[in-house]
Amino acid sequence: MSEISGSTGSVVWQSNPPGSIYDYIKAASFSIGPDGRIDQWSQRAVELFGLTAAEVRGRDPIEVFVPAQLRPHGRRQVSEILDGKEWTGLVPYRLPGSEGAQGVAEIYVMPSETETGARAALCIVVDVQALRRIETDLAASQAIFGQSPFGFLLFGTDLKVQRANQRFATIFGGTAEEHRGRTVYDYLSRSEADRMTASLRRVLATGEPAIDLQLVGSIPNSKDRRHWSINLYRVHSGSGRPVGVAGIGTDVTRRHVAAREAANARRNLAILNEASARIGNSLDLETTARELLDVAVPGFCDLASVDLYQGLLTGEEAPPGRWDSPRAEGAGAGTATLRRVAFASAVSDAPLITTPGCGSRGNTPTSVGEVHRYAFNSPCANALRAARVQLIPGEEGSLVQSTLAVPMMAHDTVVGLVQFSRAKGSEPFGDRDRALATELAARAAVCIDNARLYRREHERALILQRSLLPPGDPEAAGLDIACRYLPGNTATEVGGDWFDVIELPGHRTALVIGDVMGRGLRAAVAMGELRTAVRTLALLDLEPAEVLSALDEVARGLGSPIGAQQSARVAHKSREADLAEVYLATCVYAVYDPVTRRCTFANAGHLPPILVEPGEEALLLDVPPGMPLGVGGEPFEEVEVELPEGALLALYTDGLVESREQPLDDGLRAFRTALTGPSRPAPGHRSPAVIRPADVSKSLEDVCDHVLNTLDTRHGEDDIALLMAQVQGLPSEAVGDWRLPREPRSVGRARELTRGQLLTWDLEALVDTVELLVSELVTNALRYGEGEIRLRLLRDRTLVCEVWDAGLVQPRRRRARDTDEGGRGLQLVGMLSAGWGSRRTPRGKTVWFELALPDDGPSAEPTVEQLLSMF
16 A cells, blocks of 8 residues: 555555564454354454355354363353453464364453444454464574673664664663664774675675675773674574665674784794894805895894994994993993994885984984994993893884884894894884894804804904915926816815915926815914925925925824823823824926926825826826825835926816816816817917016916816815816026036036126126136035036026035034135025035935026125135
């Protein structure tokens, strides 16, 4: 039925929508005429009793409805009703379509009159069972709605609150009735209320429930943020018509806090795992600081900086945590000097941060790389001084909400300060954050301290290694030299491999390469001792085999803390330590004579040298290997090899040709192939001019690089030493060689030959000095020597004069007495020459002296005092 409006416009009559209470109660009606018979029968009565109007009209209602045993009482009630008495009661009746089954109806009988004024009755009938169901449903609904421990709201189709339960009223105040008519905007912030409203409309429109809608707000008289989980579902009438939306809210603040704590714990563990993987990968202090910030920003904080003590960065030995007294430089002196080494920010427009009260120059920010101090009483200074974390709140209007100033502790020593800051709007720092910040700073501090220790030890090791190896571009007469050294221990860059180029008298050169078994600093120390011993033995001008024999004795004595003179008791206690300190080494010692172009080799368990002659394949020289140094008991053999002009000689250690993945034979084969490749230098002509380091053949350097780049050296497994020499012997015009008979006139003949040769070489400035010294040496050979005399002049970087004879008695320089007529010749030789000496030969001895060429500077003339000192 459509609406009918009165003159005032208000609704006076409107049909109920489907699903009203009458749809559930199903009230029926019928009327009884003056004769006590049924005269009207409604359609609802047909449905309730299962009888049509035709079946009951004109009949006695008692006969129709009431069982036989109850009919007398029923007729009395009908009589009373027709006498004008109202009656309400329960009446049993037969259920339609059943035999003997009864139902109970509640009947309300109202007296009425017909048109003629006769007494009649109108009866309203309701099924009692339907009423009981409605009562039970209402009671259950009221119990669930009113006694629920959760907040319950019923929103109408206009999204206003139609009903709220007591639990909701307890939380938000007032009585449940006072919340009727409110909207979600009365309880939530604008943004959260908009989300809730959108969800209500969606549920009302689609019928799909909204499960676990998360909302954040606060309750009256409290500033605490509360978290609610809301479930929404649409409510329907009995006919299925939507009548509103029901909402059940649960306070999940504790669950949210627990979940947030768990998420923070997982985040912290993830940050710590990341820190373990990323911090400390480099032994550089600044890099380690940047690695710390890469982990912390933005996962842990929004801005961060790292300051390290300046003394730590400059390598000073003083403890980096040392504090300056404020009295030393005034009350504002503050901390020791620090340097800002790293800064990171996850906020795009964030400037360099200045922690409140910590700046030594007010609020001026500190740039990366800047050296600064913290004010003595500042929070940052207190953090460094007390070695404890300081929480520093941000200033009003500042981008920073708060800062954790965390001292970086390593082995009870403060090495610096890291500041973690969070911007406004971020979650404040908690106790877990303080613990995490401390752990991150500690891990970085240990890595930084390790880097400091590494740098210190590394510098010391490099000084040791550089002191033990020959200088770059070593020079040798008749040889072009190129060398490489790659330590297997990349952490300390020291190892047990060594090589050396030693100048010997007569422009000869000793080439040495060796390998102490073992790695690291211990092997380097042993190598240094052996190298020093080799140089000492080389000065004695011994044969290669003799050098190795003496070196073997030295190697066997290395590492022994006791001597033979100590008691047997002490020796017995130290026996195990002595055995643990045994040093073994391999070595090749070669002596090259540029005049004869012959090289004498002796080998102590080392890999054989490789010789590459012009136009030929590389060959392993057949040098008997002998036993390693330190084993003892076995003599060493010598092999003399003539080296052709332009030949390439390579001495090397096993790290170049052997590794875990590559057998020695394969490595040697690859090495020989690399040496005979296109990078091998072509033979060149060597002029008699003086050789400078810059004159070393660049192509020979290229050969070294080619070998190292070509071979699979597996660098890092073992030390690598490579010594290469290209043979360019002294030309014949640079050598003067004569044999003199054993007679007095040979002295004059020696002076004549010397003068002629020096004039040929354009060394006229040296004629007088060399004549005098040659005269002295030849005279001594005639007086004290034996057999034929041999005079040899060699011109290379210096001028060398050698006098040979068959005598075995070595000359000895002595001071002549005033009455002696002789004995001053060797004093004169030592005074006028740059150097002199004697050495044994297989058939006697050689006495020599050396002079600098005029181009190398003026020769030092003896003073009057020096000349007089000979007398």
